[in-house]
Amino acid sequence: MTENKSFDGLIEMDAPFYESVYAQVALIPMGRVCTYGKIAELAGYPKASREVGLAMSRADEPGLPYHRVVNKNGTLAPNHAFGSKALQRGLLQGEGVAFLDDDHIDMEKHTWPDDSAVEQMSFM
DNA sequence: ACGTTGACTCCTA
DNA sequence: CTAGGAGCCAACG
Numbered sequence: 001m002t003e004n005k006s007f008d009g010l011i012e013m014d015a016p017f018y019e020s021v022y023a024q025v026a027l028i029p030m031g032r033v034c035t036y037g038k039i040a041e042l043a044g045y046p047k048a049s050r051e052v053g054l055a056m057s058r059a060d061e062p063g064l065p066y067h068r069v070v071n072k073n074g075t076l077a078p079n080h081a082f083g084s085k086a087l088q089r090g091l092l093q094g095e096g097v098a099f100l101d102d103d104h105i106d107m108e109k110h111t112w113p114d115d116s117a118v119e120q121m122s123f124m
Numbered sequence: 125a126c127g128t129t130g131a132c133t134c135c136t137a
Numbered sequence: 138c139t140a141g142g143a144g145c146c147a148a149c150g
Contacts, residue, residue, distance in 0.1 A: 017147060036132050040146095051147050053131035058148080069131080077131040
Protein backbone atom coordinates (compact mmCIF):
# COMPACT_ATOMS: atom_id res chain seq x y z
CA MET A 1 0.00 0.00 0.00
CA THR A 2 0.93 3.60 -0.04
CA GLU A 3 2.56 3.05 -3.40
CA ASN A 4 2.48 6.74 -4.14
CA LYS A 5 5.78 6.59 -5.96
CA SER A 6 4.34 5.13 -9.13
CA PHE A 7 6.21 6.76 -12.00
CA ASP A 8 4.15 5.10 -14.68
CA GLY A 9 4.25 8.06 -16.99
CA LEU A 10 2.89 10.70 -14.68
CA ILE A 11 5.16 12.07 -12.05
CA GLU A 12 3.54 12.57 -8.69
CA MET A 13 5.22 15.61 -7.31
CA ASP A 14 4.69 16.98 -3.83
CA ALA A 15 5.34 20.42 -5.19
CA PRO A 16 2.15 22.37 -5.94
CA PHE A 17 4.28 25.28 -7.04
CA TYR A 18 5.92 23.31 -9.83
CA GLU A 19 2.63 21.89 -11.02
CA SER A 20 1.13 25.35 -11.09
CA VAL A 21 4.09 26.57 -13.11
CA TYR A 22 3.72 23.78 -15.64
CA ALA A 23 0.01 24.45 -15.87
CA GLN A 24 0.59 28.13 -16.61
CA VAL A 25 3.30 27.44 -19.17
CA ALA A 26 1.04 24.98 -20.94
CA LEU A 27 -1.57 27.73 -21.28
CA ILE A 28 0.70 30.04 -23.23
CA PRO A 29 -0.72 30.18 -26.77
CA MET A 30 1.43 30.02 -29.88
CA GLY A 31 3.03 33.24 -30.97
CA ARG A 32 3.09 34.44 -27.37
CA VAL A 33 5.73 34.54 -24.67
CA CYS A 34 5.59 34.94 -20.91
CA THR A 35 8.07 35.99 -18.27
CA TYR A 36 9.26 33.92 -15.35
CA GLY A 37 7.94 36.48 -12.92
CA LYS A 38 4.53 36.52 -14.56
CA ILE A 39 4.22 32.77 -14.44
CA ALA A 40 5.29 32.76 -10.82
CA GLU A 41 2.64 35.37 -10.15
CA LEU A 42 -0.06 33.38 -11.93
CA ALA A 43 1.06 30.28 -10.08
CA GLY A 44 0.44 32.07 -6.82
CA TYR A 45 4.04 32.84 -5.92
CA PRO A 46 4.68 36.36 -7.23
CA LYS A 47 8.20 36.47 -5.89
CA ALA A 48 9.29 32.98 -6.86
CA SER A 49 10.44 33.94 -10.34
CA ARG A 50 13.68 32.06 -9.93
CA GLU A 51 11.90 28.88 -9.01
CA VAL A 52 10.09 29.04 -12.34
CA GLY A 53 13.43 28.71 -14.02
CA LEU A 54 14.23 25.81 -11.74
CA ALA A 55 10.92 24.21 -12.63
CA MET A 56 11.76 24.56 -16.33
CA SER A 57 15.14 22.97 -15.83
CA ARG A 58 13.69 20.09 -13.87
CA ALA A 59 10.67 19.77 -16.16
CA ASP A 60 10.49 16.41 -17.85
CA GLU A 61 7.02 17.01 -19.20
CA PRO A 62 6.98 16.50 -22.99
CA GLY A 63 5.00 18.97 -25.04
CA LEU A 64 5.43 21.68 -22.48
CA PRO A 65 6.11 24.90 -24.42
CA TYR A 66 8.64 26.25 -21.98
CA HIS A 67 10.51 27.82 -24.87
CA ARG A 68 7.83 30.53 -24.66
CA VAL A 69 9.11 31.55 -21.26
CA VAL A 70 11.66 34.35 -21.43
CA ASN A 71 13.17 37.02 -19.24
CA LYS A 72 11.13 40.08 -18.46
CA ASN A 73 13.62 42.09 -20.47
CA GLY A 74 12.65 40.14 -23.58
CA THR A 75 15.98 38.37 -23.78
CA LEU A 76 16.15 34.63 -24.25
CA ALA A 77 17.24 32.12 -21.64
CA PRO A 78 20.96 31.49 -21.11
CA ASN A 79 22.78 29.52 -23.73
CA HIS A 80 22.83 26.35 -21.66
CA ALA A 81 19.06 26.07 -21.95
CA PHE A 82 17.54 24.52 -25.09
CA GLY A 83 21.06 23.69 -26.21
CA SER A 84 21.46 27.19 -27.57
CA LYS A 85 19.65 30.49 -27.83
CA ALA A 86 19.42 30.03 -31.57
CA LEU A 87 17.29 26.95 -31.04
CA GLN A 88 14.84 28.75 -28.77
CA ARG A 89 14.74 31.67 -31.18
CA GLY A 90 13.96 29.33 -34.04
CA LEU A 91 11.12 27.74 -32.12
CA LEU A 92 9.59 31.11 -31.29
CA GLN A 93 10.03 32.49 -34.79
CA GLY A 94 8.38 29.35 -36.10
CA GLU A 95 5.33 30.32 -34.04
CA GLY A 96 5.29 33.83 -35.41
CA VAL A 97 7.11 35.68 -32.66
CA ALA A 98 8.80 38.84 -33.88
CA PHE A 99 12.34 39.56 -32.78
CA LEU A 100 13.87 43.00 -32.44
CA ASP A 101 17.34 41.48 -32.37
CA ASP A 102 18.80 38.00 -32.42
CA ASP A 103 18.20 37.81 -28.69
CA HIS A 104 15.42 40.29 -28.12
CA ILE A 105 11.72 39.53 -28.46
CA ASP A 106 9.16 42.21 -29.20
CA MET A 107 7.57 41.86 -25.77
CA GLU A 108 5.09 44.63 -26.50
CA LYS A 109 3.47 42.40 -29.09
CA HIS A 110 3.89 38.93 -27.71
CA THR A 111 3.81 39.16 -23.92
CA TRP A 112 1.04 37.02 -22.46
CA PRO A 113 -1.36 37.55 -20.85
CA ASP A 114 -1.66 40.64 -22.99
CA ASP A 115 -3.64 43.75 -22.05
CA SER A 116 -5.08 43.78 -25.55
CA ALA A 117 -6.74 40.47 -24.67
CA VAL A 118 -8.98 42.45 -22.36
CA GLU A 119 -10.32 44.28 -25.38
CA GLN A 120 -11.22 40.98 -26.97
CA MET A 121 -13.07 39.91 -23.83
CA SER A 122 -15.03 43.14 -23.81
CA PHE A 123 -18.35 42.78 -25.61
CA MET A 124 -18.00 46.30 -26.95
C1' DA B 125 16.88 20.37 9.57
C1' DC B 126 20.34 23.47 7.53
C1' DG B 127 22.99 25.16 3.62
C1' DT B 128 23.41 25.43 -1.26
C1' DT B 129 21.55 26.20 -5.66
C1' DG B 130 19.50 28.72 -9.63
C1' DA B 131 16.47 28.98 -17.34
C1' DC B 132 14.93 35.65 -12.03
C1' DT B 133 14.42 40.57 -11.16
C1' DC B 134 15.91 45.04 -9.60
C1' DC B 135 19.41 48.47 -8.68
C1' DT B 136 23.87 50.84 -9.10
C1' DA B 137 28.26 52.01 -11.56
C1' DC C 138 26.43 47.64 -23.75
C1' DT C 139 28.78 44.81 -19.50
C1' DA C 140 29.69 43.81 -14.47
C1' DG C 141 28.66 43.33 -9.74
C1' DG C 142 25.64 43.09 -5.66
C1' DA C 143 21.16 42.42 -3.13
C1' DG C 144 16.67 40.42 -2.53
C1' DC C 145 13.76 36.74 -3.25
C1' DC C 146 11.98 31.75 -2.39
C1' DA C 147 11.03 26.54 -3.27
C1' DA C 148 13.46 22.36 -4.24
C1' DC C 149 17.33 19.43 -3.28
C1' DG C 150 21.38 17.04 -0.92
